Amino acid sequence: MLVTLAGTLALVGAVSGAYYFAMRPVTLRIAVGPQNSDDLKLVQTLTQSFAHSPVRLRALQTDGAVASAAALAEGKADLAIIRGDLTVPKNAQAVATLRKNVVVLWAPPPKAEKGKKAAPKITKIQQLAGKRIVVVGRTEANVNLLKLILRQYGIDASKVEIAQFPAGEAADAIRNQRADAYLAAGPVNSKITTDAINASIREGASPTFIAVDAAAAISQNFPAYEAAEIPAGAFGGSPARPEEDVKTLSFSHHVVARKGLSEATVAAFTRQLFSVRQALLTEFPLAAKIETPDTDKDAVIPAHPGAAAYVDGEEKSFLDRYSDYIWFALMGLSLLGSVGAWFASFLKKDERSSNASVRERLLDMLTAARQSESTDELDRMQAEADAILRETLTGFEQGAFDLGSLAAFHIALEQFHNAVADRKMLLANLPQHLQRTGLQLRSTGGL
The missing domain is CATH 3.40.190.10 (Periplasmic binding protein-like II)
Known part of the structure; x- marks a missing residue:
């Protein structure tokens, strides 16, 4: 956006300068004589x-x-x-x-x-x-x-x-x-x-x-x-x-x-x-x-x-006189915008990679939440998801990734919350001795 804005301002300045240069008063020297003629x-x-x-x-x-x-x-x-x-x-x-x-x-x-x-x-x-x-x-x-x-x-x-x-x-x-x-x-x-x-x-x-x-x-x-x-x-x-x-x-x-x-x-x-x-x-x-x-x-x-x-x-x-120059300036501005967009994308590739890894972590947490046998573990994953959400929103505001990536993250986060809520409800309905048995089996590798 900054590159595009700068290019637009440069184009406006160039057109304004060309207009002033073309329309400014011009003084011509005219040779004439003799005196009193x-x-x-x-x-x-x-x-x-x-x-x-x-x-x-x-x-x-x-x-x-x-x-x-x-x-x-x-x-x-x-x-x-x-x-x-x-x-x-x-x-x-x-x-x-x-x-x-x-x-x-x-x-x-x-x-x-x-x-x-x-x-x-x-x-x-x-x-x-x-x-x-x-x-x-x-x-x-x-x-x-x-x-x-x-x-x-x-x-x-x-x-x-x-x-x-x-x-x-x-x-x-x-x-x-x-x-x-x-x-x-x-x-x-x-x-x-x-x-x-x-x-x-x-x-x-x-x-x-x-x-x-x-x-x-x-x-x-x-x-x-x-x-x-x-x-x-x-x-x-x-x-x-x-x-x-x-x-x-x-x-x-x-x-x-x-x-x-x-x-x-x-x-x-x-x-x-x-x-x-x-x-x-x-x-x-x-x-x-x-x-x-x-x-x-x-x-x-x-x-x-x-x-x-x-x-x-x-x-x-x-x-009529300057249309070709204006057209070339617009083409140059378009090229400048493309180069600027590529350069900005290049600078943000590390942030996009980080966002992709965070999203993958959220999907792994989604799988873990569906198999969790402890509400404490679910609470820890919930806290981690909140931290991931905060980090993701900050990155979006800084332009690290686009709206499409944010929408994909939102879907994954929503599925994670649903999985946590469903798992907590399931655990809450199990008798206490079954919850303890499940934890023991899981710790020994039986589940």
Whole structure:
């Protein structure tokens, strides 16, 4: 019983410990940047929203998507927000698509210099050869994206002057400096892109939006990009900017997790992320664009098993995850109980042997009682039987033998008492001279 109790307590403790270990709050480091970016602000808001949730966040600020990807690759972060068109770390698995960005390429209205005819309006990418193009934002990824587009159209990037403006200073820079075309990459409703487009308006004339007609071909060769369209009026204004849909490229920003991160933890994080998405819309309208990851096997960034389990409705409960361990623990407890029972039985074998000998003695006394010719002898045997009874009850209380052995002893004791009582009654009914004769014969061996 003690062994079984100890095993049960150990099992309960193990299950309780496993439950606490599985359900305790987990803090994940998420790499995000740059400073003052919408991504960083969103992560800071999520950190506050998850303050009392099973999965919590700690922002690890970086210089941008490239640095965030490096932090994940080096194991300094558990999660990261990266650009899908950059080199994706080998240990990265998709958790969610944070947003989709579109490439916006536009040319300001041509400005006629005094005494000169205005330059022709730029409407096609082929006309950008030999021109000055300004890229909004300091990230090198946008410059590489521009070069990719130019190369698709057979334009040597070395023959194009490329400059960059910080995203926060783009509008002022566009007003004060001259360029033949501009490129920005961001969400369709990006304030930075909208302000930059508005800053390029001259004398009330709207800029010209340049279509990337080869977007489908580019996406075939570079799966990180997709062919997309900028809807008419996406940037407001009157007339609408643009006046009609414009073909372009798009790419995604992803929330990725380190490969090997607990499936249950990532599933819980994914569930929390999509549960608070609606609550973030007031402060972050872009939160409405958060989408579940692509769970297809041929996805550009493979989905983390935990995120895939949430998306496919196959998220495992505590019992699902640990049922095998609990089953093995129960089997171990059963084995422990069997070993304990054998060991206890081994320790009690001497006591069982003693009880068996006592029972045999009682049976011998039963035979002797039926042949006894003296009440004094019967009284002595009765006293011995009482001592045997006391010893037997003590042994039973100490667990020396089971209830079945006690029942057998009880039957033998009862038969002994009956034999003593019957023999005393018989002796009491015999004349005194016959009792004396019987004793004499017995002492000489005649009976």
